[in-house]
Amino acid sequence: MINSCPPAFIFIIGAVIIPLLRGKTKSAFMLFLPILGFINLLNMTEGTYWILSFLNYNIIFGRVDKLSMVFGYIFTLISFIGVMYAIHLRDDIQHVSAFIYAGSALGVTYAGDFISLYIFWEMLAISSVFLIWARKTQKSLDAGFRYILVHMVGGLVLLAGILLYVNTTGTVEFNFIGLNGLGSWLILIGFALNAAIFPLHPWLTDAYPEATVTGAVFMSSFTTKSAVYILARTFPGTELLIWLGAFMTAFPIFYAVIANDIRRVLAYSLINQVGFMVCGIGIGTKLALNGTVSHAFCHILYKALLFMSAGSVLYVTGRIKCTQLGGLYKTMPLTAFFCIIGAASISAFPLFSGFVSKSMIINASVTEHLVIIWLVLQFASAGVFHHAGIKVPFFMFFGEDSGIRAKEPPFNMLLAMGIAAFFCVFIGIYPAPLYRILPFPVDYIPYTASHVVGQLQLLMFGALAFVLLILSGYYPAELRAINLDVDWFYRKGAKAIVSLATGIASETAKLCNYVFIKLLPAQLSAFSKKPVSYLLHLVNCRQTSTFTFFHQDIELSTRTPSGVPVMLAIIFLSALALIFFIA
Amino acid sequence: MKKELKIFDNPKNVHFFLYIFYASLAVLLLVDLFIPKHSHFKWESVPEFFAVYGFASCVSLIFIAKLLRRIVKRDENYYDK
Structure with missing residues (x-):
């Protein structure tokens, strides 16, 4: 392993250098960093490396095995796509925080001990909040503060869990944890918050729509998926996660149907997709874990693609709400085309990436005879096509003409979308390379006649429901409104506590x-x-x-x-x- | 000004796409009767199960979402007040 170094360091040290460079050198350097990271990954072989002794504990920066390598590859790939999408920006804060953010996700992925895990875990939250604040609106400032506060609370719960756990086991190294004792519960809660597991999810739908155009692309990729990775490593086969995951697939689609902000629709569908992964972790069989990992891989690509296309619309029109958009295909056909590829992938249409990954998780629920879970997952599959597959492209690019005649976004943004779209289709048509890098040997064939026809029926008749409801006027109208979620408890609750506390304090002061x-x-x-x-x-x-x-x-x-x-x-x-x- | 695409401005084109869509639904229903099924649950092999389930899922999704909206819908500035 002389030829390689911890992947996180390439990104984080690279991030520090970015502000020193100017012009084309800077762009070239930023695009080169993920490529360097990828070459570095190719040089890594399985094993445990880069061990540092600290206070009698071993800090491990390189737990290299099949599970961590898959996430290493996809995090590096999506960094390249995200940087390409953001390369036109002249905002060092966003560039630097995006690279530190990506580096932290890689740090979490290869961490073999709790100390480095916890440091990178906190860095994820701290670096990503700047991608929200960089939008420089009052809303994004407020949302960023809520985001960082929620993550700090989650981080403290995780820290408490880690301390209890380390106290009983005597080592900071970790692998499978499983639910036994208070420490492991607290660790699970800390991880679950980042994975946006109900009811710890509303930070995501609150913050992501307020992030910058390019920031949301990075955010959709790293925080939840690094949590999925760590859950797959530490809590596979935890039955609770089956039910939480299934619930996560179902409830956000109702919100997604009535949400007005397109990026909020995508944020809810992100929770829905992570629900499939969490469910797979809960099932915990080899097939289910392969499904979870491959779905995370595909999901990062198509979700980033969807956030990129929605971001492009926001970038050129300055608008992102269903009520303000429509008919954009007329002048933005390429963006519309890429958005439809992302929509087809998230909907798991045959020949698109979601089809070859999500079906493994659903199939795992079949082989484990989880009838109710299977029905919920199929319902959610139909539902995701309904909101992310149809609603997002329809209300942005088709539907009622808004009269906006916007140009296509800059070339680099189109190119980034093109690369992501290419991978979405490539994996869908030829999944073998993805299957080869999964943690367990794959004995699964996605393209069987019954599966293809069944999935097509599920999707197309879901689409029929959409068509009939739209034509008959029963479809819920897009309204300028917001919808309450669990965050009501802390957004209103915090105000109540503050006014109560100031009330008590001022009365005490008077007395x-x-x-x-x-x-x-x-x-x-x-x-x-x-x-x-x-x-x-x-x-x-x-x-x-x-x-x-x-x-x-x-x-x-x-x-x-x-x-x-x-x-x-x-x-x-x-x-x-x-x-x-x-x- | 660049040339605009106007393909969906013509109702004829919209209807054409809708007819293709309906035809593909009919084909799917037909094909389903002739393919071999290998299923673990008995309703997986029920003919046209996925068509009925997909349609019912999406209709119920919309109606439940409409009910949900009655409960959770607030003004856009709700939290700023």
Whole structure:
């Protein structure tokens, strides 16, 4: 392994150099980095490398096996596509954070111990938030803060879990964890948050639509898929994940149907697709895990393609809502074409990439006799075609003409979409190279007559439902509105807590002001002036049961600033007296 | 100004594509009767199961989504208030 170095370092060190370069050198350097990363990956052989001793713990930057290599390949490939898509930008912050983000995802992938995993895990969140903030709108600023807060909470839960787990096992190295004890539960929750498992998902649908045009492409690729990778490594065969995953495939499609922002539709369908992977991890058989990994691979490509085409529309028109778009195929046929390829891939049409990967997971549910899961996954497959396959291209490029006549995006953006589209079709037609790099030997044939016809029936009759509902006017109209999700609890809840806390704090402050600044000094000063008459007054008050103070003295002392020093002096002296007596 | 594509502005073209779509549905229904099935669940081999399930899924999806919208729909500035 002399010829290679940890893949994360190439990206992260490269990121630091980017701001130093200018013009074409910078563009060439940025495109060269993922290529260098890829050559580096080809030089890596299976094993454990780059071990660093730290406080008697072994930090492992290179756990190289088949599972990590698949994710290494796809993360590097999508970095190249994402950089190509963003190369026209003159915004170093976005470039640098994108590279650090990609490097962190690779760091998570090859981490063999909890320490490096945790560091890269936090870097994922910190670097990606700049891709949201770089849009420089108030909405993106707010969404970025919510994003980073949620991820910090998730990171802390993960850290707590790691500490408990390391405490019981005595080593920071990890492999299969499985659910046993509090530590493993906390670790699972930390991972689940990044994988956007219900109910920890709303950060995704909140933040991704607010990210920059190019930032959303990177974000759709790294955070959730590195979490899928780590779940596949640490929690395969956890039954809970079957049900959570199946639920994840189903519930977002309802939201996707009624969402107005196209990138929010894509964000919900992203959760739906990750649901298939989580379900596959839960099933945990070799077929299911192969399905999960290959689906992650294909998903990164077609989801990035869909985000790129939606981003292109946002880039040239400045609009991204269904209610503002329509008829763009007239002047943007290439973008429309690439979007349709992405839509066909996510819908798992035969000859497109989703078909050869998603079916492995569904087939795994069949071989494990999970009838309900199978029905839910088929429902979700029909549903995903409905919203991501039809709704996204239809409302952007077809449908009612919005009157917008926008040009195609710059050449580099088209080229990036073209590369992603090529891989979507290539894998769909010729899946053998993908199957070769999967963690387990593949004994699965996607193209059987019954599978092709069954899948086509499912999709085409789903499309028929769309056509009939649109023609009859039953299809829910696109509205300028938002839809509440689980984030309501913290977005409204946080405001309630803040107002409650400030309410309590300000009332306490008022009370303290009255007691310690006004009342006590006044009484004490009155006492120190005329102790005897003060005490007599107090006694008189008791007897007549009308408890009044020297009101004129209160008035006097609040006007003179001597009240506070006097009070402090008396407290100090009383404390001294107390200490003296006790000692 | 670049030339615009206007293929779908003509209702004839839209109808043409719709007819092709309906025809392909008919072909799928027909083909399904003649292909060998290897299934683990009994309804997987029921003729035209996937056509019925796909259609029913999407119709129920739309109607449930409409109901969901009644509950969760808010004004665009809901969180900014």
